[in-house]
Amino acid sequence: MPQGDMKQPLLRSSRRPQGPLSDVGTDAPLVGILGTGDFSRSLAQRLVASGYRVVIGSRTPKRFSGLFPEEAEVTTQQEAASQADLVFVGLFVEHYSTLSELKEALAGKTVVDVSNGTSINHDGPSNAEQLATLFPDSLVVKGFNVISAWTLQTGPRDGSRQVLLCGDNVAAKTSVAQLCRDMGFLPVDLGRLSSARDIENVPLRLFPVWTTPVVLALSLFFFFYFFNFLHDVLHPYVVEGKNVFYKLPIDTVNVTLPAVAMVMLALVYLPGLLAAFLQLWHGTKYRRFPGWLDRWLQGRKQMGLLAFFCAALHAVYSLCRPMLRSSRYAILNAAYKQVKNGPPEVWDAEQVWRVELYVSAGVLALGLLSLLAVASLPSVGNSLNWREFTFIQSRLGYTALVMSTLHTLLFGWDRAFTPSRYHFYLPPTFVLALVLPCAVLLGRLALAVPCVAFRLARIRRGWERDRGIRFQLPEEAANGVEQHISDV
């Protein structure tokens, strides 16, 4: 367990100051910790380093005193609970009942529950609420469970500085928040103790907002990959007996990726359109959207980033193609044929233009998507105001969608109308990939028709069809929640 640089944890040095830390004045506030596990030890070290006096309560104090910093006092649970006004409970929830004899000693004190569950808790009471039931006279605050013992030791270097807190007593919460800041973390108050279950679930989650978008992207990938396999690899083999299975690792993937990117990008902008059409249909904005639409609206950022990832991989794969041995052979064989059969000079101007144009549109689309991706980095997004955020996500985003669609249309050129491209009666992939983006762009155009746009703007300022003219508070125009959807 590396704990080399504990005592000056926020500095980047690994040297430890040996020094007067041990003579912490008696004026420093006293914090109690019940329990002697890794988390308790790391917490004790960090508290001592932040200038607090610490008393640890253990059932077998003698045994564990060696594992704690010298400056901390290790004593019985009863004594630790009596001395300190703020007590951390570093036990597993199953052992909470063993603390029952401390009930009196902890009465009126701030008790911090740092425990986590072992699996996501959907309905049961949170650990913190169980603790609060055991100690009805104590002021229970939930917190620090999102911080690992490792982070406590090394300081918030790689992980998050946020410490989510909740509790029913404001004063108790404030004192824990202050302690949090003193240790170099950033307290975030999530309200009443009833939020504890959610806070306890936080460290157990594994990319919950990413699950649906990733599953979606993978499904699309497999669908299009299979489709392309049939269309580009199996068909030539079955029909012409041509073995092009070597296309599987790169060529087939590289036709699949842009299709996934196009569909995902369209899916970013579709829910905003649906929301707008729903508002037009209902004639009011004061009607809840169905749950699936709400969730879809909230997953747009993730879908957009996955679209960008696929587009970027597509770019790299495309740029790799001239490096491939298959390209080299193709060009050598073409040169051979040209020399043998002429003409001395090949130049198909239409093909030249087609390729120059679609590559150009593709590069521009990728450039725009990169800007969008950079703007979605938390620290960059934080420096944008609402107008700027909307400008990037909506104006630039739609421009990127237009450029990608153009890229695909130019790539396709007139091939969508060439029967020989319909293998097994299946259209070329780009035709499939274009359906949704074109639909989204047409829908967006429909919303830009003046009379529709005007009606939508009225609705979003609070007008309702069924109530007639309603008293409208003008500030609604100012800090517009409605823009979030209107400008998509």
Next chain:
Amino acid sequence: MPQGDMKQPLLRSSRRPQGPLSDVGTDAPLVGILGTGDFSRSLAQRLVASGYRVVIGSRTPKRFSGLFPEEAEVTTQQEAASQADLVFVGLFVEHYSTLSELKEALAGKTVVDVSNGTSINHDGPSNAEQLATLFPDSLVVKGFNVISAWTLQTGPRDGSRQVLLCGDNVAAKTSVAQLCRDMGFLPVDLGRLSSARDIENVPLRLFPVWTTPVVLALSLFFFFYFFNFLHDVLHPYVVEGKNVFYKLPIDTVNVTLPAVAMVMLALVYLPGLLAAFLQLWHGTKYRRFPGWLDRWLQGRKQMGLLAFFCAALHAVYSLCRPMLRSSRYAILNAAYKQVKNGPPEVWDAEQVWRVELYVSAGVLALGLLSLLAVASLPSVGNSLNWREFTFIQSRLGYTALVMSTLHTLLFGWDRAFTPSRYHFYLPPTFVLALVLPCAVLLGRLALAVPCVAFRLARIRRGWERDRGIRFQLPEEAANGVEQHISDV
């Protein structure tokens, strides 16, 4: 209006805890809100979720109570203003006068102005100052206008967590700042109420620091594009009758982009040089720079990022070239010619070296520029100390400029001296693009001449030519504002 996950806004779940939030104790602080618009509603929800009691003042309380969370009380404006010690005014500025009868009820209380303007306010009084005029006995604080109703609902997930505050009364400001933190935002105090106009202008701005650099980059782009069009496309057409218009989408753009990148990069380092020469000229650092130089110095980051963007696009376009149909035809036709006319083996060692060298320099320049770009991300920049920031922006930056210049010089090789390259008497683009970077590098070299460097260092430590030896406080050497310019 998606408001699915309001009550636990900082968690990533969309499940809502149904529960004891409604029995908020009477010990929770009470906050008043005047007005019933979207912003007021979102604010009320967020305050309730953060453990506050909320009372809403409306002119028609019965009508609107359904739109607020159950836990909030909706009553008359008079009553809301009387009960709460901290009152948000959620009205549009035109309706402030309707509040005049609350003057007495609000006397001595903290009144928060959350309003925004509709267009940037250059000279007039801010909304908050107008409110303060109406309620001279209240403690007006400006704030929360930079937060949208949407962000209040969903928590500060995508947007900024910063809430800019200002006000003349420190205690009132502190209490609003605390409330701000309790809701999960980060208060930033901008001082006296006179800053309110600026705070109100913040959400109306659209990338103000980017405007000039972007306009500059676009102008350069159009200039160089037109220049290249004349030079590379129109000239062959007019003089030789050769149709190479297919070059417009990629080749011409790809000659234009690096020229823009070079000039922009030189413009990043030019103002620092000018500042240094001005200081040498005046013999003091205690003389204000002219306004344009100040603004130029402050726009360097944006210009640098645009230079990087152009350079990255240039790289992608260049890498695309072997994929293009025109390259394929060119190589096939060259093969044809070689076979027909010999020689059996082509190898122009000079050209091979030229290309290997300029590509190599280009890749290295791009790598360095990427590091600079990453270091300019807010969260990365935040983790650098001053010396590290200067090292990256100045040492690495100048190295990148040197590599880019080398890339261009090697690309040019001896072509600058080949008359046949001067179409329409215009020099090749790279000659034009090199002027400014070379000037900057020469200027930087001039500053490195020992006697000049020494004099500049003396000036930056406080020495002044005209005053002779002046009493010099040595701490000036330590926290150096002067380094910012000296090391550019």
Next chain:
Amino acid sequence: MPQGDMKQPLLRSSRRPQGPLSDVGTDAPLVGILGTGDFSRSLAQRLVASGYRVVIGSRTPKRFSGLFPEEAEVTTQQEAASQADLVFVGLFVEHYSTLSELKEALAGKTVVDVSNGTSINHDGPSNAEQLATLFPDSLVVKGFNVISAWTLQTGPRDGSRQVLLCGDNVAAKTSVAQLCRDMGFLPVDLGRLSSARDIENVPLRLFPVWTTPVVLALSLFFFFYFFNFLHDVLHPYVVEGKNVFYKLPIDTVNVTLPAVAMVMLALVYLPGLLAAFLQLWHGTKYRRFPGWLDRWLQGRKQMGLLAFFCAALHAVYSLCRPMLRSSRYAILNAAYKQVKNGPPEVWDAEQVWRVELYVSAGVLALGLLSLLAVASLPSVGNSLNWREFTFIQSRLGYTALVMSTLHTLLFGWDRAFTPSRYHFYLPPTFVLALVLPCAVLLGRLALAVPCVAFRLARIRRGWERDRGIRFQLPEEAANGVEQHISDV
């Protein structure tokens, strides 16, 4: 010295509000500053802009009053020290003794030391401790030295917002922290005044955590470059008389970079394995790792980022190759030979598959490494919980290592067993580069053997071989410091 936009520093405008800032009420808190250097001036301006009253103490007050904002009072040191309860000392440490006559005036007051050293201080007392010795009755707080005068002026726009603080008196520290927040910075308490030396060293450091990894990467680069020079350039020249020195700028670099990337990536995962084996060996996790292993564990992020940088450069260089003149000549000459000697159709299916497969694995490895790199951006890492962070750094990281190894193995194909590839008895580079990654993957596999994995899991939950069954506090399983290593 650009100070255009001082008074509204956090806004992006450069307009200055001329206004009622000068009539700061007398209720505003009063802050004293001793010293009149750049830092003092910037500090005064910022304090005034944040609503504080400021009094500057100077030995020659008349001389310097013009350099301070009008709102600040410039007076004698004695008077400034007497009036304010919180006093900044803006002098160089050598002049601290000149303040001795202020001892009485400063007794009981909070005195802030903002000074920096000129070189890293390893053993001596810090400036702040020297100040505390001079003023034993004052409450000395160290802070603000990490902030430059420039940042004070422009606001924390580009640099860090963090202000590291330390001090022995908690109340004094709290008041400085509050002041810090009021000025828009983020105070971070590092504990007792004995940490001052470390805080003073912070601004003097130049990427301390990067030094070893960068030196390592450069050494590997030079080693492999020299190796490749012998193998690929010198050998053909000496043995066959073939001049391929043109390979030095790109080809040789491009064989070197992936080797460096592979080794660096393996070095990221090796220390975690060593730690696990040490724990298995000792049969306990309660034994300190040796210092070098601790330091190695803490440098993994930097080594990983350098591996990514090398891999990305390798990708760009590889993509550049078809653009090179040497490739063009090679293909033209091959076409010539094919036409002259046949066959009419070349197609080496094995080579085609080999290239398609290794390029494919390479692109995927690069994609995964990009995700790892993005996740290591501070603002992205901050939004991950512990499980997610571990998932990315460990699962994705190992997958990237597997893909890179596969990429190299497929690139090598059967060449490792072809004697003709052993120039000067040296194996091809990829053989060397594969040693460490393969060893790491085998080691990881060994840890996945059920009986080993089970024993390791037991040890990491607190079990110790020598003590037999020990009382195990179950919370150790929850906030696992051990995971940091176990999942590597």
